[in-house]
Amino acid sequence: xxxxxxxxxxxxxxxxxxxxxxxxxxxxxxxxxxxxxxxxxxxxxxxxxxxxxxxxxxxxxxxxxxxxxxxxxxxxxxxxxxxxxxxxxxxxxxxxxxxxxxxxxxxxxxxxxxxxxxxxxxxxxxxxxxxxxxxxxxxxxxxxxxxxxxxxxxxx
Amino acid sequence: xxxxxxxxxxxxxxxxxxxxxxxxxxxxxxxxxxxxxxxxxxxxxxxxxxxxxxxxxxxxxxxxxxxxxxxxxxxxxxxxxxxxxxxxxxxxxxxxxxxxxxxxxxxxxxxxxxxxxxxxxxxxxxxxxxxxxxxxxxxxxxxxxxxxxxxxxxxxxxxxxxxxxxxxxxxxxxxxxxxxxxxxxxxxxxxxxxxxxxxxxxxxxxxxxxxxxxxxxxxxxxxxxxxxxxxxxxxxxxxxxxxxxxxxxxxxxxxxxxxxxxxxxxxxxxxxxxxxxxxxxxxxxxxxxxxxxxxxxxxxxxxxxxxxxxxxxxxxxxxxxxxxxxxxxxxxxxxxxxxxxxxxxxxxxxxxxxxxxxxxxxxxxxxxxxxxxxxxxxxxxxxx
Numbered sequence: 001x002x003x004x005x006x007x008x009x010x011x012x013x014x015x016x017x018x019x020x021x022x023x024x025x026x027x028x029x030x031x032x033x034x035x036x037x038x039x040x041x042x043x044x045x046x047x048x049x050x051x052x053x054x055x056x057x058x059x060x061x062x063x064x065x066x067x068x069x070x071x072x073x074x075x076x077x078x079x080x081x082x083x084x085x086x087x088x089x090x091x092x093x094x095x096x097x098x099x100x101x102x103x104x105x106x107x108x109x110x111x112x113x114x115x116x117x118x119x120x121x122x123x124x125x126x127x128x129x130x131x132x133x134x135x136x137x138x139x140x141x142x143x144x145x146x147x148x149x150x151x152x153x154x155x156x
Numbered sequence: 157x158x159x160x161x162x163x164x165x166x167x168x169x170x171x172x173x174x175x176x177x178x179x180x181x182x183x184x185x186x187x188x189x190x191x192x193x194x195x196x197x198x199x200x201x202x203x204x205x206x207x208x209x210x211x212x213x214x215x216x217x218x219x220x221x222x223x224x225x226x227x228x229x230x231x232x233x234x235x236x237x238x239x240x241x242x243x244x245x246x247x248x249x250x251x252x253x254x255x256x257x258x259x260x261x262x263x264x265x266x267x268x269x270x271x272x273x274x275x276x277x278x279x280x281x282x283x284x285x286x287x288x289x290x291x292x293x294x295x296x297x298x299x300x301x302x303x304x305x306x307x308x309x310x311x312x313x314x315x316x317x318x319x320x321x322x323x324x325x326x327x328x329x330x331x332x333x334x335x336x337x338x339x340x341x342x343x344x345x346x347x348x349x350x351x352x353x354x355x356x357x358x359x360x361x362x363x364x365x366x367x368x369x370x371x372x373x374x375x376x377x378x379x380x381x382x383x384x385x386x387x388x389x390x391x392x393x394x395x396x397x398x399x400x401x402x403x404x405x406x407x408x409x410x411x412x413x414x415x416x417x418x419x420x421x422x423x424x425x426x427x428x429x430x431x432x433x434x435x436x437x438x439x440x441x442x443x444x445x446x447x448x449x450x451x452x453x454x455x456x457x458x459x460x461x462x463x464x465x466x467x468x469x470x471x472x473x474x475x476x477x478x479x480x481x482x483x484x485x486x487x488x489x490x491x492x493x494x495x496x497x498x499x500x501x502x503x504x505x506x507x508x509x510x511x512x513x514x515x516x517x518x519x520x521x522x523x524x525x526x527x528x529x530x531x532x533x534x535x536x537x538x539x540x
Binding site: 028086118 | 176177178182185186189190216276277280285286287288290291292293294297298299300301302303304305308349350351352353354355397399400401402405
């Protein structure tokens with residue numbers, strides 16, 4: 001059925017190296033454009049409200065994933081939320097140990113479905129589920145219209 | 157029991173961290189050859205349709221499916237690729253047979269993940285490019301976040317997760333195909349490095365290479381092919397929202413939906429008593445417990461308690477991952493689900509060797525998950 005012999009010689013195992021350069025430009029879309037330009041220009045975090053479900057969703061999008069309607073009103077959800085869950089990364093991409101651990105968390109906002117995944121700038125041992133945090137924005141001139149316009153969420 | 161579609165052939169390679177001597181095509185060829193030999197079928201004559209389950213980025217080239225047919229005997233035949241988990245491939249095969257499009261179908265999935273030198277980077281590329289990827293970091297932080305919320309919402313503990321690691325890696329000692337069988341203690345897990353806390357190094361399954369092929373047939377063909385068919389009586393698949401931000405992090409809703417669909421098809425009302433054993437995704441230790449609850453093999457909040465009572469042990473009332481799972485056998489990436497399903501069929505045939513469950517088993521559940529950052533899973537119920 002399969003091969004009569006299999007090589008046991010490490011030296012005989014030939015490899016061909018290949019790599020793939022893949023660059024993309026991802027459109028943020030109609031909803032993303034509005035979210036990120038408002039974050040950059042006005043320093044506000046916007047959610048989108050479904051006219052049918054009446055729920056405000058973050059990150060905002062053009063369509064409601066529950067009822068498939070087109071979203072209606074845009075709402076400033078504020079900068080304060082609570083930590084829904086978090087983890088403390090001690091290693092980075094590639095598995096290298098990090099000098100300073102990084103706390104990643106999911107932040108939920110009052111009366112909002114969803115939230116934002118972001119970095120929590122606090123001592124890891126101080127971070128708790130349910131803890132109040134507030135978005136710390138970069139200064140206006142440093143903001144470029146990206147999720148990184150929010151520097152981090154800090155205990156509040 | 158619905159006797160419509162049966163597993164009539166099973167083949168796999170050993171699961172190893174590296175397979176330097178084989179090309180990825182030869183790995184697939186070996187698994188396929190074994191499966192066709194097991195079924196006693198000539199692939200070039202007797203198999204109507206071929207399905208392979210893989211993702212381009214894991215394979216390392218664009219349009220992977222163009223490179224498939226020859227090594228599984230499918231050149232110039234009906235052949236297609238499911239860019240997903242192996243159980244999704246089984247579901248497609250089931251539909252092809254039920255619709256009459258094919259009478260015999262081969263389902264293939266494999267991992268030659270050792271060929272990928274930058275696994276972490278490819279995984280990071282699976283994150284939402286606009287909202288999540290710019291934050292950087294190893295995507296396993298998502299598993300750490302999910303584990304923390306799950307432990308908070310259930311009554312499971314880090315110690316329970318350690319117990320899953322001990323159970324599965326010890327079970328794997330009896331599985332000849334496994335790569336990571338070993339004896340270890342809960343203390344070893346507790347002492348292993350924090351990586352994405354609460355997730356520790358030993359809570360994470362290790363990648364392996366390996367190939368699996370399963371041959372399915374209609375009831376009529378199955379009777380001609382084999383004396384010991386294993387019947388696929390239910391199949392289901394589901395995806396929760398792709399937005400990390402919108403999920404309920406304490407629960408595996410995709411697994412709940414996928415198993416619900418499979419149970420309904422199989423006519424199962426009380427999974428915790430109707431299912432004799434299960435092979436459940438355990439790419440991270442806590443996922444086994446979360447998936448057990450989602451599949452209703454334990455009441456919500458009780459998976460840890462039942463685990464401590466030994467219910468899911470190899471000798472328990474409802475053995476879970478007696479094969480060793482991904483923690484014990486190794487993480488086969490897209491083939492991990494097909495491995496779960498394969499182990500189900502082997503047990504039901506009585507061909508599982510040293511890890512054969514001692515009591516008689518008649519009905520099992522296999523449940524897959526496509527790992528972080530996905531919320532996609534698939535389930536299959538098999539019976540004899």
